[in-house]
Amino acid sequence: MMTQVVEITINNVQFAVRHDEDAGVFVSFCPRFNVYSQGETKDEAIEAATDAVCLRLGTAFEHGRFDKVLRQAGLERIGSADSTPSEKDEFVSVRFMDGVEVMERAIRVPLGALLHARRSTECLH
Numbered sequence: 001m002m003t004q005v006v007e008i009t010i011n012n013v014q015f016a017v018r019h020d021e022d023a024g025v026f027v028s029f030c031p032r033f034n035v036y037s038q039g040e041t042k043d044e045a046i047e048a049a050t051d052a053v054c055l056r057l058g059t060a061f062e063h064g065r066f067d068k069v070l071r072q073a074g075l076e077r078i079g080s081a082d083s084t085p086s087e088k089d090e091f092v093s094v095r096f097m098d099g100v101e102v103m104e105r106a107i108r109v110p111l112g113a114l115l116h117a118r119r120s121t122e123c124l125h
Contacts, residue, residue, distance in 0.1 A: 010075070011106045015049055017042050018100045032073045033057075042101065050107055057109045066111075 017028045025038045028045035035052045039045035060069040070076075 005110050007108055007110045009106050009108050012104045013053070013107050014102060014104050015046050016100045016102050017045050033069075046103070046105070050105065053107055054109050058111060061111045 015028055015030050017026050020027050026042050026045035027038050028049035029036050030049050030053055033053045037048035037052045039048050060066045
């Protein structure tokens with residue numbers, strides 16, 4: 001067997017960040033994956049939430065729950081070229097309270113996978 005790293009990219013993932021006066025930190029939230037994190041700056045808080053999403057997806061992949069986590073996030077498998085969603089498609093609308101900055105970013109998730117070597121005659125077409 002050969003180990004390969006497969007990377008998926010999920011575009012237009014929304015993150016929100018606000019400053020928590022009591023704790024003195026910026027709190028970030030990713031509603032699609034229901035992940036919270038924090039940092040000393042806005043950028044650190046968003047980066048920490050991005051890392052938390054990647055960790056959640058990587059762990060789900062390792063435990064065979066990857067499809068379930070993606071479905072819970074409102075993502076689904078594309079069946080054909082006719083069902084390709086537009087970049088503006090959104091599965092949920094989230095309203096944030098005043099003082100919350102909202103931004104979108106792409107998340108790149110590296111996933112380790114074991115591939116079985118096949119002879120070319122065993123390849124499925």
